[in-house]
Every structure is written in structure tokens, then in C-alpha cells.
Amino acid sequence: MNGGFYLLPPSASDAAARYDILMLAEFLLTGFVALAVAFLIVYFSVRYRRDSGADRSAAPVRGRRLEIAWTVIPLLLFLCAFAWAAYDYAQLHRERPDATPVFVVAKQWMWKLEHTNGRREIDELHLPLGQPVRLVMTSQDVIHSFYVPAFRIKQDVVPGRYTTISFTPTEAGEFHLFCAEYCGTEHAAMRGRVVVMRPDQFAAWLQQGNASEGMAARGFELYRRYGCSGCHEAQSSVHAPDLHGLLGRTVHLQDGRTLVADEAYVRDSVLLPKKDVVAGYEPIMPSFAGQIGEEDLLAIIEYLRSTGGGDARTGH
Amino acid sequence: MHARVTEQAGGDYLSDGYSLRSWLTTRDHKRIAWLYLVSITAFFFVGGAAATLIRIELATPQGDLVSSDTYNRLFTAHGVIMVWLFLIPSIPSALGNFLMPMMIGARDLAFPRLNLASWYFYLCGGIFTLAALIAGGVDTGWTFYTPFSTMFSNSHVILAITGVFIVGFSSILTGLNFIVTVHTMRAPGMTWFRLPLFVWANYATSVILVLATPVLAMTLLLLAAERLLHVGIFDPALGGDPLLFQHLFWFYSHPAVYIMVLPAMGVASEIIPCFARKHVFGYRFMAYAILGIATIGFLVWGHHMFVSGQSVYASMVFSILSFLVAIPSAIKVFNWTATLYKGRITFSAPMLYALGFVGLFTIGGLTGLVLASLALDVHLTDTYFVIAHFHYIMVGGSVMAYFGGLHFWWPKMTGRMYPEMWGRAAAVLIFFGFNLTFFPQYLLGYGGMPRRYHSYPPEFQVLNILSSAGAAILAAGYLLPLGYLLWSLFYGKRAGPNPWHATGLEWQTASPPPRRNFEATPTVTREAYMYDPVTGRESPQ
Numbered sequence: 001m002n003g004g005f006y007l008l009p010p011s012a013s014d015a016a017a018r019y020d021i022l023m024l025a026e027f028l029l030t031g032f033v034a035l036a037v038a039f040l041i042v043y044f045s046v047r048y049r050r051d052s053g054a055d056r057s058a059a060p061v062r063g064r065r066l067e068i069a070w071t072v073i074p075l076l077l078f079l080c081a082f083a084w085a086a087y088d089y090a091q092l093h094r095e096r097p098d099a100t101p102v103f104v105v106a107k108q109w110m111w112k113l114e115h116t117n118g119r120r121e122i123d124e125l126h127l128p129l130g131q132p133v134r135l136v137m138t139s140q141d142v143i144h145s146f147y148v149p150a151f152r153i154k155q156d157v158v159p160g161r162y163t164t165i166s167f168t169p170t171e172a173g174e175f176h177l178f179c180a181e182y183c184g185t186e187h188a189a190m191r192g193r194v195v196v197m198r199p200d201q202f203a204a205w206l207q208q209g210n211a212s213e214g215m216a217a218r219g220f221e222l223y224r225r226y227g228c229s230g231c232h233e234a235q236s237s238v239h240a241p242d243l244h245g246l247l248g249r250t251v252h253l254q255d256g257r258t259l260v261a262d263e264a265y266v267r268d269s270v271l272l273p274k275k276d277v278v279a280g281y282e283p284i285m286p287s288f289a290g291q292i293g294e295e296d297l298l299a300i301i302e303y304l305r306s307t308g309g310g311d312a313r314t315g316h
Numbered sequence: 317m318h319a320r321v322t323e324q325a326g327g328d329y330l331s332d333g334y335s336l337r338s339w340l341t342t343r344d345h346k347r348i349a350w351l352y353l354v355s356i357t358a359f360f361f362v363g364g365a366a367a368t369l370i371r372i373e374l375a376t377p378q379g380d381l382v383s384s385d386t387y388n389r390l391f392t393a394h395g396v397i398m399v400w401l402f403l404i405p406s407i408p409s410a411l412g413n414f415l416m417p418m419m420i421g422a423r424d425l426a427f428p429r430l431n432l433a434s435w436y437f438y439l440c441g442g443i444f445t446l447a448a449l450i451a452g453g454v455d456t457g458w459t460f461y462t463p464f465s466t467m468f469s470n471s472h473v474i475l476a477i478t479g480v481f482i483v484g485f486s487s488i489l490t491g492l493n494f495i496v497t498v499h500t501m502r503a504p505g506m507t508w509f510r511l512p513l514f515v516w517a518n519y520a521t522s523v524i525l526v527l528a529t530p531v532l533a534m535t536l537l538l539l540a541a542e543r544l545l546h547v548g549i550f551d552p553a554l555g556g557d558p559l560l561f562q563h564l565f566w567f568y569s570h571p572a573v574y575i576m577v578l579p580a581m582g583v584a585s586e587i588i589p590c591f592a593r594k595h596v597f598g599y600r601f602m603a604y605a606i607l608g609i610a611t612i613g614f615l616v617w618g619h620h621m622f623v624s625g626q627s628v629y630a631s632m633v634f635s636i637l638s639f640l641v642a643i644p645s646a647i648k649v650f651n652w653t654a655t656l657y658k659g660r661i662t663f664s665a666p667m668l669y670a671l672g673f674v675g676l677f678t679i680g681g682l683t684g685l686v687l688a689s690l691a692l693d694v695h696l697t698d699t700y701f702v703i704a705h706f707h708y709i710m711v712g713g714s715v716m717a718y719f720g721g722l723h724f725w726w727p728k729m730t731g732r733m734y735p736e737m738w739g740r741a742a743a744v745l746i747f748f749g750f751n752l753t754f755f756p757q758y759l760l761g762y763g764g765m766p767r768r769y770h771s772y773p774p775e776f777q778v779l780n781i782l783s784s785a786g787a788a789i790l791a792a793g794y795l796l797p798l799g800y801l802l803w804s805l806f807y808g809k810r811a812g813p814n815p816w817h818a819t820g821l822e823w824q825t826a827s828p829p830p831r832r833n834f835e836a837t838p839t840v841t842r843e844a845y846m847y848d849p850v851t852g853r854e855s856p857q
Contacts, residue, residue: 009764019691023762026689030682037653037678041671044656045663048592048849056849059658061595070650071643078639078685085689086632092694093628108468142464143558145623145698149764152695156624158559159463160552163625176773180698180766182457184464185384188769289555 012171012196013151018088020152026081092153095260096166097248099134101305102127103215103298106137106144106157109186111177114295116302118214119206123192125177127169128202134166136263136301138294145181148194154180162264169196219303222296226288240285241278245308247301252279266301328731328828343428344831346729349414351435356406357798359442363397364794366390371753371787374780379771387770388455389471395458396476400483401442403714404572407579408525409438409490411721412518414729416494418822418829419512421503421838426496430489437486444479448472457768459569462550462561466542473543477536484529484536487575491525494518503821505840509600512820512844516603517582520610524571524578528614532568535561559624566617574613576710577677578606580717581648584670587724588652590818591667592659593847595855597651605644605651612641622693631690638688645681649674660849664816665739669720672747676712680705683758701761704754712750719746719797726801727811731828734804738796746793752786819846819854 011020048054102125105112113121127133137146139159146165147154150173155165179190197205223229231240246261254277259265268275270292273285329346332338339347369390373381382390413431417424425431448454454476456465465473498511498519511519539561541547548554550561589596596602618626618634652674661667683705687693696702723739726732756779765776772780814823825834848855 008762015691015694019695022689023686023692026686026692030685034678034682037649038675040653041656041674044653044659045661045671048656048659048661050660050662050852054658056658056660059594059849060597060654062598062601063654066654067598067601067647067651071647074646075640075643078642079636081685081689082636082639085691085693086635087691089622089631089690089694090628092691142468143461143624147698147764147766149695149699154623154694154697158552158625160556160558161625176764178764178766182388182461182464182768184455184468185388187388188379188384188766188771191773 009149010171010173010175011150011152012169012173012175013148013153014168014170015088015092016150016152017170018091022084022088025084029077029081092165092167094166095262096132096134099132099166100128101134101136101263101302103302104135104137104146104157105140105294105298106146106179106183106190107140108142108184109179109190111146111179111190111192112295114215114298115206116215116305117206118218119209123177125192125194126202126205127194127196128199129169129172129196131199132166132168134164136162136164136298138162138267138298140294142183143181144179144183144190147178147180148175149178150175151194156181162262162267164263169194172196172198215299215302216306217303219299219301219306222300223303226292226296226300228300231285238284239281241281243304243307247305251276253277254279254281254283263298263301266304267297270297270300327830328826329831330731330828332831341432343424343432345413345417345425345428345431346829346833348431348435349410349729352405352410352413352438355435355439355442356402356410359397359401360406360794362446363394363402364791366394366397368787368791370394371784373770374772375784377772377774377777377780382770384770385455386453388457388768389449389453391768392454392457392476393449396445396454396480398710399458399572400480401438401445403576403710404487405438405483405490406576406714406718407583407721408494408518408521408575409434409486411583411718411725412494412514412579413490415725415822416497416515416518417501418825418833419515419820420498420501420506421821421834421840422497422501423832423834423837425493426501427493431493434486434489434493437482437489441479441481441483441486444482445476446479448475448479451475459565460536460539460561461565462539462542462558463552463556466539467551467553474540477539481533481536484533487525487529491522491529494522495526498522503838503840506821507840509603510840510843511603512582513585513596513599513602513606514579514582516606517578517585520606521575521578524575524610524613528568528571528575531564535564535568538564559621559626562621562624563617566620567614570617570620571610571613573706573709574609576714578609580673580677580714581606583717583721583724584652584673585648586818586820587666587670587720588655588674589845589847590724590816591664591670592656592661593849593852594655594657594659595843595845595847597654597657598647599843599845601647602651605647608644609641612637612644616641619688619693620697622690623697635688635690635693639685642681642685642688645677649678649681658849660852663740665734665736665743666720666724666816668740668743668747669716669723672743673713673716673720676708676716676747676750680708680712683708695764696761698767699761700757700765700767703767704757704761707754707757712754716746716750719743722797722801724816725822726804727815728822728827728829730805730808731811731826732804732808733811733815734797734800734808738800742793742796742800745789745796749786749789749791749793753783753790754786756780756782756786817853820844 137157139157144157175194177192231238271289455471548556550556619638846855
């Protein structure tokens with residue numbers, strides 16, 4: 001993040017390494033086509049300029065084989081490029097059970113981040129080197145976009161939903177964090193930095209500062225305060241699903257669908273309880289829309305994650 | 317080919333009344349074309365002035381020339397004006413209006429009064445948009461993304477979208493008029509596969525205009541409903557979905573790119589054969605490619621939303637369709653290139669513009685493939701790479717072709733020649749200015765500079781300075797034609813009916829054309845583009 005001029009941003013994540021190779025491949029391909037077209041135009045322009053004595057007899061007006069060739073060959077090349085790029089894109093959204101979640105709430109015009117132990121940051125994100133991380137993001141107002149050029153990652157942060165993205169930092173250092181979706185007056189000032197540290201340094205950093213009792217503990221507090229525990233605990237008389245170890249579990253819904261419970265599912269269940277009703281339960285839960293803030297929701301999710309369950313716990 | 321008319325009985329269309337009233341109440345498609353030409357040009361320079369301020373601001377990393385609010389309003393004004401008041405109507409409404417009836421041997425468009433009404437809709441929408449500017453501007457960006465535009469922006473959103481909404485009617489009516497005209501008013505013998513490619517391109521564009529523009533209109537109405545009445549459509553706080561807006565908006569706005577570029581392709585397909593003295597290579601493939609682009613162009617809107625949070629599978633479908641729509645575009649570039657083979661090429665100003673168009677469109681199209689690649693789009697979207705890409709297509713492509721077309725048909729429209737050397741100089745200046753302005757932006761984008769930034773980290777400054785310097789050259793290049801074309805109106809030498817020895821029907825009548833285009837309805841007996849490269853004349857057959 002030094003001030004000097006650079007052509008290419010540093011390549012500091014697993015995604016960056018993959019994307020740069022793909023970019024190089026596409027650059028060579030498109031560069032070749034562009035140069036070939038430019039060469040032919042210039043060559044024909046010189047050779048067949050009005051005053052040249054070139055032979056112009058039997059000038060072709062069509063050429064079926066040629067036209068089929070320059071339709072089919074690009075088509076095949078394009079399909080290869082599509083498949084390669086789609087594969088790398090899918091990696092970004094692959095569920096990585098070993099990834100540590102970091103919660104991001106965007107608002108005009110700052111980034112608020114919270115680690116699982118409750119350590120909060122504003123406009124800065126500290127990450128351990130070489131460990132997969134999964135950002136769980138939402139916005140309090142308009143659409144923002146979380147963009148770290150050195151990681152080659154970008155994901156819109158949308159009010160009303162959780163968007164997630166997974167990657168592994170591969171280089172220590174400080175990198176730009178930008179808001180890439182136009183979000184109003186101070187859009188250009190909604191910048192920050194991502195600091196990638198050696199794991200031991202990161203662990204030390206994580207323990208410093210104004211860390212509270214941790215997100216999960218705060219979440220448990222909220223879980224009781226909002227009355228979730230009244231129905232969802234085992235001793236409850238209300239027939240409500242048990243939420244222990246919910247995250248990462250496969251959930252069967254009343255309408256026959258199944259889904260893997262992730263943060264977005266929990267959020268929707270709290271705010272839009274009629275959307276995905278669990279099989280075997282009555283849709284009696286009231287909506288908490290307008291009553292519960294994003295940051296509280298994230299804490300409750302973190303509490304649920306802490307209650308165990310197979311995959312959700314690993315990596316902590 | 318057909319009855320060549322040299323004598324004029326009733327005088328040309330320009331001398332058909334000189335009063336302002338005679339122009340503002342005209343139903344002659346050629347005069348309406350001029351109404352568009354003048355108003356579009358005015359908006360082009362307003363939009364260009366905003367662009368100039370943006371480039372000056374970005375010469376330094378600090379936001380020191382204008383405030384962030386002013387900057388946001390500038391790029392919004394630039395986008396709104398250039399997209400809706402310049403790029404979309406430029407070639408169809410100005411050149412198309414003038415040429416479409418003449419190219420098919422008709423006396424006018426099917427609905428002359430509707431044509432005039434279209435211009436009034438355009439002007440009225442333009443005035444609303446300007447009013448929004450004068451009242452203080454809009455800070456949403458031309459995309460009006462929600463919920464920012466509906467619930468958070470404190471600027472004149474309603475006024476601006478009213479303007480865009482009204483301009484939409486102009487688009488729809490022009491599209492309808494063109495479609496009916498091509499279907500019903502072709503001269504005897506003008507079969508579909510004898511149509512000039514410019515007519516094909518405007519026909520396909522008209523279909524897009526008629527099908528896509530109503531979606532924009534509805535989207536803007538919904539936006540207004542949410543902003544004014546707080547109906548929850550897009551704002552999640554009210555129970556809406558912000559991605560719904562993006563789907564609806566891009567369902568219009570992606571085809572809108574083809575509205576801009578298809579007519580440009582049509583222009584290039586007229587100019588290149590004429591100055592290469594060659595039949596356009598693979599005419600039928602070229603026509604099918606136009607239809608292919610127009611059709612697939614409707615199915616790719618989601619490629620603007622790869623990082624929006626839409627499903628991974630939806631992104632994959634939109635990605636593969638985006639690669640597919642590039643195929644007919646590639647076909648067109650290859651066919652234009654092949655048209656040069658064994659030609660007898662002259663490098664007149666229109667030809668320089670047309671070749672410049674092919675070059676810039678190729679670069680813009682190829683970088684579009686990079687953006688269609690899902691993984692790369694994640695890094696590049698919403699950066700300067702995207703800005704460079706769509707400016708190569710829309711400015712490098714559409715504007716270059718628009719200028720080419722203007723130079724090509726200027727003698728027909730005015731009866732006067734412009735100074736050829738100045739025309740060539742402007743074409744070359746615009747080409748170099750354009751590349752210097754926008755090529756560095758590809759590098760900026762890959763380097764990670766986000767778009768719509770009023771201030772930026774200092775390491776991006778060098779490339780930004782190059783870009784701003786290019787913009788100065790580009791501005792000079794755009795101002796030059798304004799000067800010499802105006803000059804030619806008074807002092808240019810007489811053009812005669814067909815100064816380029818072109819084969820199109822529009823060249824078979826006087827310059828400027830008579831009020832009813834042709835003295836007698838022409839009969840068409842051959843395909844378009846019957847040039848003979850050996851003699852450099854019209855093919856005898």
C-alpha cells in the first residue's frame with residue numbers, strides 16, 4: 001500500500017493467484033486477436049490502397065468455410081474461457097467449513113467489522129496469514145461493495161441480505177479496502193485497510209483492545225433478551241425447533257425443500273419466519289423485523305454457531 | 317440500377333420554407349432529423365462539459381476542484397445526458413431518420429406526425445433532465461440504484477427520472493415508426509436481403525427499443541412510487557428487494573448498449589464497402605449477426621450483477637450467454653476486415669472514422685470477454701476497467717461511427733462538402749485522444765481503482781494524468797468538426813448527388829434531396845453494395 005506508482009496490484013490471496021493466471025491467458029488470447037485484426041486492417045489498407053497495382057480480380061464477396069471457421073473457433077475458445085472463469089468463481093463461493101467467520105456491517109460511510117471473540121474494528125480488517133476466512137456481510141442502509149484489489153475479491157454488501165465470500169490471504173502486509181458500489185456523498189472516502197499478519201501476531205492482536213466477552217456470549221444474552229430461548233429451548237412448552245448446532249446443518253422444510261442452514265437462513269428465519277418453515281412445525285413464530293438490529297442478529301448467529309454442531313464448530 | 321434523377325422540380329427540402337415555424341411544425345423526416353441533430357449535438361456538449369470537469373478533478377488524487385457532492389452530480393449528469401440524450405438517439409434518430417426512408421426508396425416514414433411528436437417528447441424529456449441539473453443535480457449515478465435513489469438521496473431524482481421516462485416515449489415511437497416503415501414502405505424490388513445493412517441495424521435496434529424501453533419506464537415508475545409513497549418495492553426496510561431493481565434496470569440497460577452499437581455497426585457497414593469499392597463480405601452473415609446480437613442481447617443483463625449476491629448458477633448462465641453474444645460481434649469485425657481484401661481503398665474522412673470504429677470496437681469487445689469471465693469480473697467490476705470497456709464500445713464505437721456517418725452523409729444532407737483535410741485530421745485526433753484517455757483506464761482498473769471516486773490513493777495519479785491529458789486532445793478533436801462542418805454550410809463546395817460514387821438509393825437523388833426524396837419511386841433490381849474493385853466504379857451487373 002505504498003504511495004509509489006504501480007501497474008499491477010500485489011497478489012495477496014489464493015484467489016488473486018488464480019485470477020492472475022486466468023487474466024494472463026485471456027490477455028494473450030484477446031491481445032492476439034486484436035493484433036491479428038489490426039495487422040490485417042493495416043496490411044490490406046496498404047496493399048489494396050487505391051493507387052497500388054495489386055490484383056483485385058475475383059474478389060470474394062462471401063466465403064462459407066471461412067465464416068464457419070471464424071464462428072466456431074471463437075465459440076470453442078469462449079467456452080473454454082467461460083468454464084475456467086466459472087470454476088474459479090465457484091471457488092469464491094464454495095462453503096469452506098474450516099474458514100473463520102468475520103462479520104461485516106457496512107453503513108454510510110464506514111466499515112464495521114467484528115471478530116468472533118468480540119473484537120471490533122472500524123475501516124480496518126486484521127487477518128491471519130494463510131488461514132481461510134469467510135466474510136459474512138450486510139448493510140445498514142444502501143448497497144456497498146467490499147473490495148480488496150490485492151485479494152482480487154469484491155462482493156456487494158446488500159441491505160436485507162447476508163452476502164458471503166471466502167478466501168485465504170497469502171501475503172502479509174497492508175492492503176487497500178475500498179467500497180466499490182456507489183453509496184452517496186462520501187463514497188470515495190469509504191476506504192480502509194486490510195492488515196494481514198503472521199498467525200501468532202494475529203492471535204496476540206486479537207486479544208488486545210476493547211474486546212468484550214465475545215460475540216457468542218453477547219449473542220446468548222440477546223438470545224434470551226429477545227425471547228428466543230423461551231420457545232427454542234428444550235424445556236419450552238412451545239413446539240419450536242431446537243437450534244443447537246444449527247449452522248451448517250441440513251434443514252428439511254415443510255414444502256419439501258432442503259437447505260443448509262447458513263447465516264442468511266438464520267436471518268431470514270428471524271425477520272421473515274414464514275419464508276422457510278421447518279418441516280414438522282407450525283408457522284407460529286412472529287417476525288422480528290424492525291425490532292432487531294443487524295449487529296444483534298450477527299451476535300445471535302455467532303451464539304448459535306458456538307452451540308456446536310458438526311462442521312460449524314471446526315476452525316475456531 | 318434505377319432511375320437516376322438529376323433535375324429537380326420542386327426544390328430541395330431545405331428551401332421548403334425558412335421560418336422557424338416551418339421547421340418546428342415540419343413532418344418531413346429529413347427536417348426532423350435536423351431537429352434531432354441540433355438538439356443531440358447540444359446535449360453532447362453539455363455531457364462533454366461534465367466529462368471535462370470530471371477529468372480535471374481526477375488529475376490530482378485529492379478531491380480539490382469540486383466537492384464530493386458536486387462530483388457525484390457531475391458524473392450522474394454526464395451519464396444520464398450521454399446515455400439517454402445523446403448515445404441512444406444519436407444514430408437512429410438523427411442519421412436513421414434522415415436516411416432510412418431514402419435507403420428503402422420511400423417518401424417519408426410511415427407516420428410523419430408521430431415522428432415529429434417523437435422529437436417533442438425527446439426535447440421535453442431533455443428539458444426535464446436539464447431542469448434537474450439546474451435545480452441542483454442528481455447524485456445517484458445514471459443507474460439510479462436503489463435503495464439509495466429511493467430512500468437516501470437528497471437530490472432531484474424525481475425530476476431526472478421524469479425526463480428519462482419522457483425520453484423513453486420518444487424511443488418507443490421512433491422504434492415503432494421505423495419498424496412499420498421498413499415493413500410497409502420499401503420500394504418495388506427492395507427485398508429484405510437487398511436492404512442496406514444500415515437499415516437492418518436500425519430495424520433490429522427499433523425492435524429492441526420497442527421491447528426494452530417499456531421495462532425501463534415501468535422500473536422508473538416503481539422507483540417513483542417508492543420514493544414518493546414509500547411503497548416497499550426495492551428497499552428492504554420496507555420489505556422490498558434491491559436486486560429486483562437491478563434486474564429490471566439492466567433488462568433495459570444492457571440491450572440499450574446494443575441500441576447504441578448496432579446502428580454504429582450499420583454505419584460502418586455502409587462506409588467500409590464504399591471506400592473499399594467492395595461488396596460487403598458475407599452480407600447475409602452480417603444481417604444474421606445483427607439479428608443474433610439483438611436477440612441474445614436480451615438475455616445477458618445479469619452479467620452486471622456477478623458480485624451483487626445473485627445466485628452462483630444465475631451468474632453462470634448470464635456469463636455463458638455473454639460469451640455467446642460476443643460471437644456475432646466477432647463475426648462482424650472479421651467480415652469488415654475481409655471486406656478490405658482485394659478492395660480499392662481510399663482513406664477519406666468517413667473511412668478513417670469507420671476504421672477507427674472497427675479498431676476501438678474490437679478492443680472494447682475483447683475486454684468485454686474479460687468482464688464476462690466470472691472470476692475476472694469479480695475483481696474488475698465497478699473499477700475503471702469497466703469504465704474503459706464501455707467507453708471503448710459506446711464512445712470509441714458509437715460516437716466514432718456517428719461522426720463517420722455524419723461525414724459520410726453530410727454532402728447528402730447539406731449539399732456541401734467539408735474540407736477533407738480537416739475531416740481526416742479530426743478523425744486521427746479523436747482516435748489518438750480517445751486511446752490516450754481510455755487505455756490507461758484499463759490499467760487503472762486492473763490496478764484496483766474503483767469507479768465513481770472523487771479522490772483516490774496517490775499511486776493511481778500517473779495513469780489518471782495520462783487519461784486527463786487524452787481527454788483534452790479528445791475534446792479538441794470533437795470541437796474541430798463543429799467548426800469545419802458549420803463552415804462548410806456556407807463555404808463548402810457543392811457536393812453533387814453522389815460525391816463518393818456510392819451505390820445506395822439515397823445517393824440516386826439530388827443533394828440536398830427534394831422534399832419527397834425521389835422524383836419518381838425507384839425500382840430496385842440488385843443487391844446493395846454493387847461496387848467493382850477492379851474499376852473502382854459501380855459494378856456493371
